[in-house]
Amino acid sequence: MNTKLYEIKPGNKFKLSQFESDDKSLINGDKDNAREELEALRVRLESLQELLYAESKHKLLIVLQAMDTAGKDSTIRMVFDGVNPQGVKVASFKAPTAEELAHDFLWRIHAKTPARGEIVIFNRSHYEDVLITRVNGWIDADTCKARYQQINEFEKYLVENGTTILKFYLHISKDEQKQRLIERRDTPSKQWKFNPSDLASRAQWGDYMDAYTDAISATSTRHAPWFIVPANSKLQRNLVISNVICDTLEGLKMEYPKAAEGLEKIVVA
Amino acid sequence: MNTKLYEIKPGNKFKLSQFESDDKSLINGDKDNAREELEALRVRLESLQELLYAESKHKLLIVLQAMDTAGKDSTIRMVFDGVNPQGVKVASFKAPTAEELAHDFLWRIHAKTPARGEIVIFNRSHYEDVLITRVNGWIDADTCKARYQQINEFEKYLVENGTTILKFYLHISKDEQKQRLIERRDTPSKQWKFNPSDLASRAQWGDYMDAYTDAISATSTRHAPWFIVPANSKLQRNLVISNVICDTLEGLKMEYPKAAEGLEKIVVA
Numbered sequence: 001m002n003t004k005l006y007e008i009k010p011g012n013k014f015k016l017s018q019f020e021s022d023d024k025s026l027i028n029g030d031k032d033n034a035r036e037e038l039e040a041l042r043v044r045l046e047s048l049q050e051l052l053y054a055e056s057k058h059k060l061l062i063v064l065q066a067m068d069t070a071g072k073d074s075t076i077r078m079v080f081d082g083v084n085p086q087g088v089k090v091a092s093f094k095a096p097t098a099e100e101l102a103h104d105f106l107w108r109i110h111a112k113t114p115a116r117g118e119i120v121i122f123n124r125s126h127y128e129d130v131l132i133t134r135v136n137g138w139i140d141a142d143t144c145k146a147r148y149q150q151i152n153e154f155e156k157y158l159v160e161n162g163t164t165i166l167k168f169y170l171h172i173s174k175d176e177q178k179q180r181l182i183e184r185r186d187t188p189s190k191q192w193k194f195n196p197s198d199l200a201s202r203a204q205w206g207d208y209m210d211a212y213t214d215a216i217s218a219t220s221t222r223h224a225p226w227f228i229v230p231a232n233s234k235l236q237r238n239l240v241i242s243n244v245i246c247d248t249l250e251g252l253k254m255e256y257p258k259a260a261e262g263l264e265k266i267v268v269a
Numbered sequence: 270m271n272t273k274l275y276e277i278k279p280g281n282k283f284k285l286s287q288f289e290s291d292d293k294s295l296i297n298g299d300k301d302n303a304r305e306e307l308e309a310l311r312v313r314l315e316s317l318q319e320l321l322y323a324e325s326k327h328k329l330l331i332v333l334q335a336m337d338t339a340g341k342d343s344t345i346r347m348v349f350d351g352v353n354p355q356g357v358k359v360a361s362f363k364a365p366t367a368e369e370l371a372h373d374f375l376w377r378i379h380a381k382t383p384a385r386g387e388i389v390i391f392n393r394s395h396y397e398d399v400l401i402t403r404v405n406g407w408i409d410a411d412t413c414k415a416r417y418q419q420i421n422e423f424e425k426y427l428v429e430n431g432t433t434i435l436k437f438y439l440h441i442s443k444d445e446q447k448q449r450l451i452e453r454r455d456t457p458s459k460q461w462k463f464n465p466s467d468l469a470s471r472a473q474w475g476d477y478m479d480a481y482t483d484a485i486s487a488t489s490t491r492h493a494p495w496f497i498v499p500a501n502s503k504l505q506r507n508l509v510i511s512n513v514i515c516d517t518l519e520g521l522k523m524e525y526p527k528a529a530e531g532l533e534k535i536v537v538a
Binding site for chain 2: 092192203
């Protein structure tokens with residue numbers, strides 16, 4: 001897969017609304033084949049994660065952002081199915097606590113960044129601080145712009161210190177969200193996920209698309225790129241994300257640590 | 270499976286050396302069948318974890334303790350394969366840092382205990398503070414005894430506040446460890462795991478068995494039981510642990526949260 005297709009180039013002018021949320025090009029009409037491909041990627045990711053952990057040199061940070069129901073939870077479950085839970089951590093960022101609000105907005109974020117050998121997935125992230133806050137008018141335009149810059153510098157610092165950052169926007173259409181909300185409302189085992197506040201965000205759809213467009217334009221950098229992931233189809237979504245992660249990890253040219261000098265002569269009594 | 274077979278009853282006098290590390294009774298000579306059974310348990314655990322997360326009422330803490338190479342890492346990888354990484358966290362306790370040492374021994378432990386809806390696996394735990402410390406003479410007998418009591422009270426407090434605690438000792442024989450260390454030494458992709466300090470612990474095998482016997486005797490309580498898991502066979506080990514976890518979660522009688530009043534009338538515009 002050419003992962004560059006989904007990557008936003010730094011400084012590129014783009015509009016989220018021009019992106020195809022319904023793209024199924026990787027499935028290419030053959031779902032069984034696509035599922036096999038996904039399974040092969042899962043196996044590849046499993047061994048790449050083991051190598052990352054063994055080498056204990058690189059850190060991988062994956063940021064997931066999306067509108068409600070776009071599939072952040074399901075991506076985590078499906079893409080990381082079978083990957084050793086010991087090497088993968090998920091940090092979910094909800095509405096900040098009083099203590100978190102009393103600090104700068106990157107304080108709680110920094111605390112959850114990956115250590116050497118770790119993969120950390122952010123389920124929502126510091127980007128909420130330029131999205132929900134902006135759409136609701138809790139911050140002004142100057143603060144928002146300053147935060148883009150602060151985010152870029154923070155991410156650059158992380159990269160300089162051994163972190164690889166991949167940021168994914170899961171792109172669903174407003175119609176697809178409607179179907180998913182209705183399904184949630186009407187399926188007993190899913191009703192607990194239905195949050196009436198999701199309807200409030202849905203009513204602000206256009207504002208959110210603008211806020212995402214601006215935030216992604218301002219913060220897709222060479223060191224921490226954004227990918228726009230077509231997400232109406234879960235299979236397409238998982239294929240794109242799995243491919244980007246596997247290709248990126250492979251690009252790190254990791255190696256198992258060399259055996260200590262004289263290891264073969266050690267006697268196990 | 271009758272999980273009680275592997276549970277240490279409170280106040281029971283027992284010796285670890287009397288336990289059969291080579292027990293393969295659950296495999297019963299049919300490995301293919303045992304693997305199918307394990308896969309069925311994995312699927313069961315996956316849906317129980319989802320329910321735990323949805324209900325968001327109970328907390329599950331799993332403690333893994335064992336001699337080196339007994340399979341703590343591999344248990345985590347194999348038993349929790351396919352369980353949503355979002356609901357499962359692993360806390361690995363290594364040699365304490367200066368900051369941790371400046372606090373009481375349960376300080377760093379408490380910080381990692383599960384929240385509502387979460388499963389947390391302790392890869393090593395507060396039990397190291399009555400094991401390695403005791404075997405090496407870093408604490409005296411009185412301190413060790415006081416700690417058993419403090420651990421029991423701490424765990425009781427956690428249970429009173431909604432935590433379910435399961436503690437597993439992965440029981441391998443000294444011979445089996447020898448084979449595994451040799452394999453580690455001689456297999457290129459495993460050599461990075463070979464730590465010469467493992468040989469020092471191996472030389473103290475008898476002292477460790479005594480320390481484990483005493484610690485488990487003193488801290489296997491009704492609210493936080495210990496299970497002695499035969500671990501020479503990985504399949505037997507995984508079957509015992511998976512069964513105990515699934516049976517315990519089922520015993521919690523969890524339910525999906527009821528839909529909010531009037532949910533069916535909400536219109537998704």
